[in-house]
Amino acid sequence: MLATAADCFSRYGYAGSSIDRIARKAGVTKGSIYYHFRDKEDLLAATVLDRIAEFEQRVQASCDGLAADEALRRIAHVCQDHAMSKDHPRFLIMLMIESIDTNQQVSDQLRSTMRGFRRFLAGLVRRGQQQELFRADVDPERVASAYTSAVLGAEIQYYQDPDSFCMDDALGHYIDTLLVSLNGVRTDSLQENGENR
Amino acid sequence: MLATAADCFSRYGYAGSSIDRIARKAGVTKGSIYYHFRDKEDLLAATVLDRIAEFEQRVQASCDGLAADEALRRIAHVCQDHAMSKDHPRFLIMLMIESIDTNQQVSDQLRSTMRGFRRFLAGLVRRGQQQELFRADVDPERVASAYTSAVLGAEIQYYQDPDSFCMDDALGHYIDTLLVSLNGVRTDSLQENGENR
Numbered sequence: 001m002l003a004t005a006a007d008c009f010s011r012y013g014y015a016g017s018s019i020d021r022i023a024r025k026a027g028v029t030k031g032s033i034y035y036h037f038r039d040k041e042d043l044l045a046a047t048v049l050d051r052i053a054e055f056e057q058r059v060q061a062s063c064d065g066l067a068a069d070e071a072l073r074r075i076a077h078v079c080q081d082h083a084m085s086k087d088h089p090r091f092l093i094m095l096m097i098e099s100i101d102t103n104q105q106v107s108d109q110l111r112s113t114m115r116g117f118r119r120f121l122a123g124l125v126r127r128g129q130q131q132e133l134f135r136a137d138v139d140p141e142r143v144a145s146a147y148t149s150a151v152l153g154a155e156i157q158y159y160q161d162p163d164s165f166c167m168d169d170a171l172g173h174y175i176d177t178l179l180v181s182l183n184g185v186r187t188d189s190l191q192e193n194g195e196n197r
Numbered sequence: 198m199l200a201t202a203a204d205c206f207s208r209y210g211y212a213g214s215s216i217d218r219i220a221r222k223a224g225v226t227k228g229s230i231y232y233h234f235r236d237k238e239d240l241l242a243a244t245v246l247d248r249i250a251e252f253e254q255r256v257q258a259s260c261d262g263l264a265a266d267e268a269l270r271r272i273a274h275v276c277q278d279h280a281m282s283k284d285h286p287r288f289l290i291m292l293m294i295e296s297i298d299t300n301q302q303v304s305d306q307l308r309s310t311m312r313g314f315r316r317f318l319a320g321l322v323r324r325g326q327q328q329e330l331f332r333a334d335v336d337p338e339r340v341a342s343a344y345t346s347a348v349l350g351a352e353i354q355y356y357q358d359p360d361s362f363c364m365d366d367a368l369g370h371y372i373d374t375l376l377v378s379l380n381g382v383r384t385d386s387l388q389e390n391g392e393n394r
Contacts, residue, residue: 153350
């Protein structure tokens, strides 16, 4: 049911997805939806929570046991797979934009999801710094903000123009330059000088 | 009038902006709007063209006479100023998302705008390569895709969460890593070896 709801919201927007339409698509009665959810806003909130939980589990599972640099590369792949899958990929992003001025509850949920994603990335960078995999003079929060921008912006361009925008190129180039900046230049020159050994 | 229309579409979405509402806000009669525009879709298309032209002029003017690396830094500032201005910044981005499945004409306009922006950036990178400011083994199209992602993703996070997302940090970090990757490493080592002198 929540998957069908996500499908409807994703395809017709919030305004275009009546409880009636969702019930019909899901092959259930309107009554059974109202049994579980107070109203359409309540159903939307549950749908969002369900999709967020799925995405967060996927991200976390994907970098279990990986070194920080491999994890940063892996997460970009997970986001890309997610964007290119048939699994309502646009749903959360469309909603993130649409809900900014219109739906406080959903807007709050998505804001806290994005904060969590950035916090998770900053934690990865910090871990990489503690393990001396990444140079120490980089601000983990700045990396997390730029990383999230790169992923989000690539997803949107891909949804908008799958024929001319290559998500793999955009994310690949971003991750390559990021990893060079995190562990390349300064670390190498320090190592040559023997300063961090 | 087009500015008021942009303001309405930006605030209430396409569905929530009746010709009636726009006419009232602009202080004109419905008749005078219908004199110039066939219907609401036609008015929206004109509004989009007007905003796009304004943004493109700003970007192009901003990097007149600048070297390619300075131009890449400057454009990020222009995008940031644009996003943080009171000048209907969300309008084009909200619409880009909303129109994907719903409005072919506007969707086509915005798709071609994004293609133009990426082409402009790729041209800058190519110019930097010809002037031996940037290393030659970087694909200008990949840079353009990643750059556009970084800007777009930063704008959206800023609209969603201005209190916790620092656009300046996100774009600053991205541009710094990009410029290092474009002209830093390889060029330096070539120069040390005297190969490109």
